[in-house]
Amino acid sequence: MNAEFDYMLKRTVRGVMSRREFMGRASAMGISAAMASTLLASAARAEGPVKGGVLKAGVSGGESTNSLDPAVAASPAPFAVSMLWGEMLVIVNEKGEVDPRIAEEISSNADATEWKFKIRSGVEFHDGKTVTAEDVVATLKRHTDEKAQSGALGIVQGISEMMAEGDMVTLKLASANADLPFLLADYHLQIQPGGGYDNPNAGIGAGPYKVVSFEPGVRAVFERHANYFDSSIGHADGAEILVINDNTARTAALQSGQVHMINRVDPKIVELLKGMPGMSIERAAGRGHYVFIMHADTAPFDNNDLRMALKYAINRQEMVDKILGGFGSVGNDFPINAAYPYFDASIPQREFDLAKAAEHYKKSGHDGSPIILRTAPGAFPGAVEAAQLFQQSAAAAGIPLEVKVEPDDGYWSNVWNVEPFCASYWGGRPVQDQMYSTAYASTADWNDTRFKNARFDELLVAARGELDGEKRKAMYSEMAYLVRDEGGLICPMFNEFVEARREEVGGWFVDPTHELMNGRALAKCWLTA
């Protein structure tokens, strides 16, 4: 790159030259817009963070029923709030690796049944106390208590013994699990003083920002935690999370500068936003996926030919284009994609094939009565439309699907995991084992496809304790084939996190772990102007 371009780049990063002017001049020099944009982003990061200011995020997915208790956080706003005030033992980084946080070193015995976490010295809670191994153990213990209603209950239940000794936390597992560090990066497991037993809603943790005020479903205000152990994040003096559930208002708030970044941009308006000066669209391909699930033990779905017929009769690419607006990728009827470690990319993509669908349907001997597919607007964004598309393409193969739209109210209690065929979604999990254990093991409570396969269960347990990467990958591959070719899951698409930020936000990078840079966007970004 020549000297003039470098000069322009520096001026733009410092805000002397506008982005628009920079892009214009770059294209005049024969540099593609995508290239110029990439160079600009890396230059902005190289320039280094700017301290000060108050960063604000407009977040969809908060209710006045929320609390600060990290155990019960479930929607996007409480997630983002807890990732700012809280700190965990470890975190999954943007490359899908485990980064140490409160734990400084992690080690396990040879068969992955006993794990040791060395607690970083001098990490301070917002109330001035130092984080100890006892706090860590107490936190994990609180989540094992069913009364805490923790979203991480399933994770901590697998730990049979927890011990704190000096600066060392030792966790003994009931059965081997090579993925334990990934599981402990679950966002419910924010370390709290004394485990949060006294007041789980206190909002006191060891994270980069302290809670100044919190009004559920409205706003959370933060100030920087001056004694935070990691000086590489936490640049702004303060941060705010505003809950703006309405798409239009959230977008308008970003445009008018009332907030600096928003989550969940409506795919329909991405193109419009892109064209506006000072806006940047950020996409991250995560592990979340939208599904249609059949109970493999209930007629007529207990017939694998019928299941295969339906799997061939869905037009995945059309769904990605029309339901996700192109912001996603096609699924392959197992819940894993390239965002997971040990993903086998050689598994052939299942194509939309009406002839095969018709053939399997005929072979299934189904009587031709309508097959009822239940859906609801809240099953996933666009779930009703997706079901209708499915109905159309199935009809072309001679399969009589009937779409029944259910109310959002009570959908998760009356339809999902109850009715034999319905629309749903999964947010994904950091590792394959957790995803499969949660929803595909024969004994799992949320086995929402009633998939019961002895060979699969056997592989699941074996892979969990397997420390040899190659062998493990082969096992996961075999499991993927089992779910794909025999299971009750129709997975048409993996969705992306589509977010937007203003140009004055520096330091943004793609983190597919969870939305808003795994909830840390407000801590890792900075205000350039």
Add this chain to the structure above:
Amino acid sequence: MHPILKMVAQRVALGLLLLLAVSLLIFLGTEALPGDVAQAILGQSATPEALANMREALGLNQPAYIRYFQWLGGILTGDFGVALTNGQDIGQAIGQRLGNTLFLAACAAAISVPLAILLGLVAARYNGRWPDKVISGITLSTISLPEFVAAYFVIFLLTQVIPIFQPVAMVFPGMSFLDRLQAVALPVIVLVLVVLAHMMRMTRAAILNVMQSAYIETAELKGLSPMRVIWQHAFPNAIAPIISVVVLNLAYLVVGVVVVEVVFGYNALGQYLVDHVAKRDLPVVQAVGLIFAAVYIGLNILADVISIIANPRLRHPK
């Protein structure tokens, strides 16, 4: 006892009785919702054990009538209880949000009521001529717009085209009065647009009705100016129907503006209620429902009393 005082006392007593009936209806209504609280709180990720524990902890295993009387007893002693979902004290949360609701309603009323009456008087004065037609045309088209369309329109116009206001209207403790006014500007504009027509048309109709009377003709024949005839002779006799429609709209501004609240992210009671309905947080739903009912009944009593006071025949019954 003065007949008016007696009447007021009767109305209030009736209102309280009505409120009791409403409380029962609210309770039965929330009982009839599909799904249960525990499932709604824990969502898609609920295990059977967690559900059972939650039901136990929330006291959902008790029969409904026992829960009703426990709740009613709490309300009568000023204890609304705590929200099932996040353990917040309901009385406290409602207090703050009710303040926000009333602030928004008061701002919208302060603009819309005088404006609607004034426009109604003008429309009546120029009955059938162009000012009447313009006023009716504009107000009828604003009332015909769904609230969220009007809201998106003002967001577009006043934050994007002419960026003078902020699209998100949240208010917080510690904000100055002027900041609050600035924050609620857009929702107030939308609410004014929505309620204007109803009150304006009623004012116009009531005045025109009175204008048929013989004494108006007398006043005109005395040579009084048309505006003076309307203001001094027609308006006082048309006040009863105008008051009742104004009060009806006030009640709407307090209890019926949840769509506007949601669009502008305004943290008031409507949104609070809807969030808790979705999570089956019965104590909150019942408390807010009761408050809304009380506001409605209270304002209706007020309307009755004012129209009786405004009417000499009712004020001095034989």
